[in-house]
Amino acid sequence: xxxxxxxxxxxxxxxxxxxxxxxxxxxxxxxxxxxxxxxxxxxxxxxxxxxxxxxxxxxxxxxxxxxxxxxxxxxxxxxxxxxxxxxxxxxxxxxxxxxxxxxxxxxxxxxxxxxxxxxxxxxxxxxxxxxxxxxxxxxxxxxxxxxxxxxxxxxxxxxxxxxxxxxxxxxxxxxxxxxxxxxxxxxxxxxxxxxxxxxxxxxxxxxxxxxxxxxxxxxxxxxx
Amino acid sequence: xxxxxxxxxxxxxxxxxxxxxxxxxxxxxxxxxxxxxxxxxxxxxxxxxxxxxxxxxxxxxxxxxxxxxxxxxxxxxxxxxxxxxxxxxxxxxxxxxxxxxxxxxxxxxxxxxxxxxxxxxxxxxxxxxxxxxxxxxxxxxxxxxxxxxxxxxxxxxxxxxxxxxxxxxxxxxxxxxxxxxxxxxxxxxxxxxxxxxxxxxxxxxxxxxxxxxxxxxxxxxxxxxxxxxxxxxxxxxxxxxxxxxxxxxxxx
Amino acid sequence: xxxxxxxxxxxxxxxxxxxxxxxxxxxxxxxxxxxxxxxxxxxxxxxxxxxxxxxxxxxxxxxxxxxxxxxxxxxxxxxxxxxxxxxxxxxxxxxxxxxxxxxxxxxxxxxxxxxxxxxxxxxxxxxxxxxxxxxxxxxxxxxxxxxxxxxxxxxxxxxxxxxxxxxxxxxxxxxxxxxxxxxxxxxxxxxxxxxxxxxxxxxxxxxxxxxxxxxxxxxxxxxxxxxxxxxxxxxxxxxxxxxxxxxxxxxxxxxxxxxxxxxxxxxxxxxxxxxxxxxxxxxxxxxxxxxxxxx
Numbered sequence: 001x002x003x004x005x006x007x008x009x010x011x012x013x014x015x016x017x018x019x020x021x022x023x024x025x026x027x028x029x030x031x032x033x034x035x036x037x038x039x040x041x042x043x044x045x046x047x048x049x050x051x052x053x054x055x056x057x058x059x060x061x062x063x064x065x066x067x068x069x070x071x072x073x074x075x076x077x078x079x080x081x082x083x084x085x086x087x088x089x090x091x092x093x094x095x096x097x098x099x100x101x102x103x104x105x106x107x108x109x110x111x112x113x114x115x116x117x118x119x120x121x122x123x124x125x126x127x128x129x130x131x132x133x134x135x136x137x138x139x140x141x142x143x144x145x146x147x148x149x150x151x152x153x154x155x156x157x158x159x160x161x162x163x164x165x166x167x168x169x170x171x172x173x174x175x176x177x178x179x180x181x182x183x184x185x186x187x188x189x190x191x192x193x194x195x196x197x198x199x200x201x202x203x204x205x206x207x208x209x210x211x212x213x214x215x216x217x218x219x220x221x222x223x224x
Numbered sequence: 225x226x227x228x229x230x231x232x233x234x235x236x237x238x239x240x241x242x243x244x245x246x247x248x249x250x251x252x253x254x255x256x257x258x259x260x261x262x263x264x265x266x267x268x269x270x271x272x273x274x275x276x277x278x279x280x281x282x283x284x285x286x287x288x289x290x291x292x293x294x295x296x297x298x299x300x301x302x303x304x305x306x307x308x309x310x311x312x313x314x315x316x317x318x319x320x321x322x323x324x325x326x327x328x329x330x331x332x333x334x335x336x337x338x339x340x341x342x343x344x345x346x347x348x349x350x351x352x353x354x355x356x357x358x359x360x361x362x363x364x365x366x367x368x369x370x371x372x373x374x375x376x377x378x379x380x381x382x383x384x385x386x387x388x389x390x391x392x393x394x395x396x397x398x399x400x401x402x403x404x405x406x407x408x409x410x411x412x413x414x415x416x417x418x419x420x421x422x423x424x425x426x427x428x429x430x431x432x433x434x435x436x437x438x439x440x441x442x443x444x445x446x447x448x449x450x451x452x453x454x455x456x457x458x459x460x461x462x463x464x465x466x467x468x469x470x471x472x473x474x475x476x
Numbered sequence: 477x478x479x480x481x482x483x484x485x486x487x488x489x490x491x492x493x494x495x496x497x498x499x500x501x502x503x504x505x506x507x508x509x510x511x512x513x514x515x516x517x518x519x520x521x522x523x524x525x526x527x528x529x530x531x532x533x534x535x536x537x538x539x540x541x542x543x544x545x546x547x548x549x550x551x552x553x554x555x556x557x558x559x560x561x562x563x564x565x566x567x568x569x570x571x572x573x574x575x576x577x578x579x580x581x582x583x584x585x586x587x588x589x590x591x592x593x594x595x596x597x598x599x600x601x602x603x604x605x606x607x608x609x610x611x612x613x614x615x616x617x618x619x620x621x622x623x624x625x626x627x628x629x630x631x632x633x634x635x636x637x638x639x640x641x642x643x644x645x646x647x648x649x650x651x652x653x654x655x656x657x658x659x660x661x662x663x664x665x666x667x668x669x670x671x672x673x674x675x676x677x678x679x680x681x682x683x684x685x686x687x688x689x690x691x692x693x694x695x696x697x698x699x700x701x702x703x704x705x706x707x708x709x710x711x712x713x714x715x716x717x718x719x720x721x722x723x724x725x726x727x728x729x730x731x732x733x734x735x736x737x738x739x740x741x742x743x744x745x746x747x748x749x750x751x752x753x754x755x756x757x758x759x760x761x762x763x764x765x766x767x768x769x770x771x
Contacts, residue, residue, distance in 0.1 A: 243640075244639075244640050249640055249641075252640065253641075255746070255747045256555065256738070256740075256741070256747075258747035258748070258749065259555035259556050259557070259741040259745065259747045260553045260554070260555045260556075260738065261553065262555075262556040262747070263553045263554045263555040263556045263557075263558065263741075264553065264554060264556075264558075265550075265551045265552065265553055265554075266549070266550060266551065266552050266553070266554050267550035267551055269554070270554045270558055270562070271550075273560060273562070273563050274563050274566040274567075276563075277560070277563035277564075277566065277567045278566060278567060278570040280567075281567045281570050281571055281574075281620065281624070282570060282574060284620060285571070285574055285613050285616055285617045285620055286609070286613060288612070288616035288620070289608075289609050289610075289611075289612030289613040289615075289616055290609065290612070292612065292616060293608060293612055294601060294608055294611040294612035294615050295601075296594070296597055296598060296601065296667060296669050297669040297670045297671050297672075298669060298670050299594050299668070299669060299670070300594065300668045300669055300670055300672065300673035301670060301673075302673070302703075304670070307670050307674065309670075309671070309674030309675060309677075309678060310671070310675070311675045311678070311679070312619075312660065312664060312675065313619065314619065314622045314623075314660070315660075315675075331685065332685045332686070332687070335682045335685040336682070336685055336686045336690075343650075343654065346650050346653075347647060347650045347651075349633075349638060349646060349650075350638045350639060350642075350643035350646050350647070351643065353638075353639070354639070354640075355639075356639070356640075357636070358635065358636025358637070358639060358740070358743035359636070359743040359744055360634045360635070360636070360743065361744075363636065366633070366636075367634065370630070370633055370634060374630070
């Protein structure tokens with residue numbers, strides 16, 4: 001109680017001996033809870049509850065998308081015979097539904113190549129999203145490279161980084177063949193040895209200790 | 225002020241050093257009172273200057289709107305393979321920082337590290353610069369640091385603004401070399417070489433004056449073999465290879 | 477008659493009333509012989525109208541106790557030497573107000589949906605009266621505001637106006653700078669053309685490169701792993717409601733401190749200390765006549 005503490009501090013500061021504070025009426029030996037203390041605790045408790053009841057749902061509302069994973073989506077992008085081993089063919093498909101043109105993305109698709117020691121009969125779908133900061137890369141046929149116009153990243157034919165600031169190879173999309181059509185599915189990222197990991201944002205390293213420093217997010221799909 | 229007075233009286237040392245002594249603070253406050261006494265009332269003297277400046281600012285904004293307009297660019301298209309993204313001009317210095325910091329290991333330093341450190345330094349400025357002197361001429365460290373920061377940001381902004389995309393060459397060339405210029409721009413050379421204002425300054429050498437250094441035959445050999453990490457371009461059609469070689473050998 | 481002047485005054489024949497030269501001299505000039513002039517109705521109205529502003533102020537003051545605060549703020553002294561550099565702060569403020577007002581009017585026509593945003597801006601530019609002017613003011617106003625806030629910060633830095641006792645004001649100012657950059661970042665996506673889209677994609681990914689929390693921060697900004705349906709509305713809510721509210725609160729705190737602590741004088745000015753005689757004891761110590769402490 002402020003009266004008691006004022007008196008005590010005043011007593012210490014002026015050097016007079018401490019006097020015990022006068023008891024409130026009705027006080028009995030051993031009483032620890034006073035009316036004032038009870039009310040103070042009640043105010044803080046109820047106020048805290050009221051505040052939390054407003055803030056927590058709002059914060060949860062804002063933060064919920066981090067934990068929400070959409071439906072897995074597969075889209076047919078062309079007949080099997082359209083795609084070859086030695087160069088990429090560009091396709092456009094819808095990665096995010098319901099937002100019109102802004103949900104589309106470009107992928108470069110080719111057959112897997114035995115020369116590069118890839119599993120035969122598969123299709124490789126490389127994303128056009130640069131692994132540095134997300135600008136749209138383009139495949140340059142003459143050089144067999146992917147080039148990013150923003151900060152000058154260069155990737156080789158398999159999508160591995162050979163120049164510039166990108167931190168890992170280009171992302172890829174899962175592929176499968178259904179009824180003679182090549183279908184592309186969810187996105188996944190790769191380590192510098194082209195091993196699949198869960199999709200990461202551009203600029204995030206993959207593999208080894210980086211899996212913990214840039215943890216996988218609940219909103220992404222498991223890699224193949 | 226009363227609080228610091230109390231802590232000083234109680235003999236408590238603040239853990240972060242002394243800063244201005246109480247005598248300095250008192251002296252400043254007294255001098256400030258004197259300067260205020262000699263000053264003029266805020267209304268209307270200072271308000272007049274403020275109002276004139278406000279009018280000028282609003283006038284400039286309206287003028288810029290009328291002259292420069294607010295045209296939209298093309299609609300947002302994530303599937304593009306030709307668009308060259310650029311930020312707004314006041315972020316050009318960060319953009320240029322991201323372009324020149326090439327090694328991937330240093331990328332998080334450029335994106336997060338440097339800007340965060342600069343923000344923290346800016347925020348905590350009054351807590352590490354606590355001397356009583358305010359005249360910029362008599363604060364050499366602060367003034368020099370400030371001027372250097374301004375020059376660095378201005379230079380980076382200028383570089384960011386003039387740096388072209390690594391998929392075009394913005395150079396004036398004689399008409400017979402135009403074709404070769406297109407081949408070079410389209411073949412991806414600018415991803416590793418700087419030619420004029422465009423391209424990246426690494427990992428390949430700058431080609432702006434390559435013809436003064438090596439003869440045409442050597443240029444053709446490099447292009448065909450692809451020394452080191454450079455890819456080989458021998459699969460280009462011979463006509464395009466010729467035009468490319470013509471253009472590059474004209475760069476002296 | 478001349479002989480009258482030889483007779484002592486009290487014995488003279490009294491003059492006719494109204495002709496003067498009586499014992500008390502001529503009638504005073506201001507003797508009111510006609511009825512007094514009453515003010516006309518028009519004059520009375522005019523006099524009362526002149527008092528009206530004071531009456532209104534008195535009415536307000538009795539109900540708000542505001543005039544003390546207002547006169548204190550308006551008529552406070554600014555130190556000697558306050559020059560044009562000191563106008564940069566209010567210039568930034570007017571740029572913010574211009575942005576807020578043009579932003580409100582743009583918000584009446586804008587649709588924050590990925591499929592309709594571009595079309596709504598085209599509508600503003602082409603069909604709405606003065607739409608292109610207001611859109612342009614908002615667009616170029618943001619560049620002007622960024623320039624002014626940096627100039628204001630530079631002026632404060634070089635004048636040493638962040639030192640005692642104005643440290644807190646500087647901290648609030650840097651927070652305002654960060655909030656302004658956040659406005660620029662979130663507002664940039666709203667037109668949803670190519671430039672907006674890619675600049676925002678890159679900026680969100682830059683946030684994602686921070687270790688540990690980066691990936692979740694990007695997901696929070698985009699409302700998901702990809703730019704989706706609610707990304708644009710999220711940016712719109714932040715740009716329209718969250719950050720402007722914070723900016724207005726911070727501007728209030730900033731200006732309160734400016735009024736309370738006062739603006740600094742230009743640092744090359746020194747006050748002339750008033751000349752006072754030094755106490756005798758200090759004269760012995762060889763002190764200057766203006767009362768300065770012994771060196």
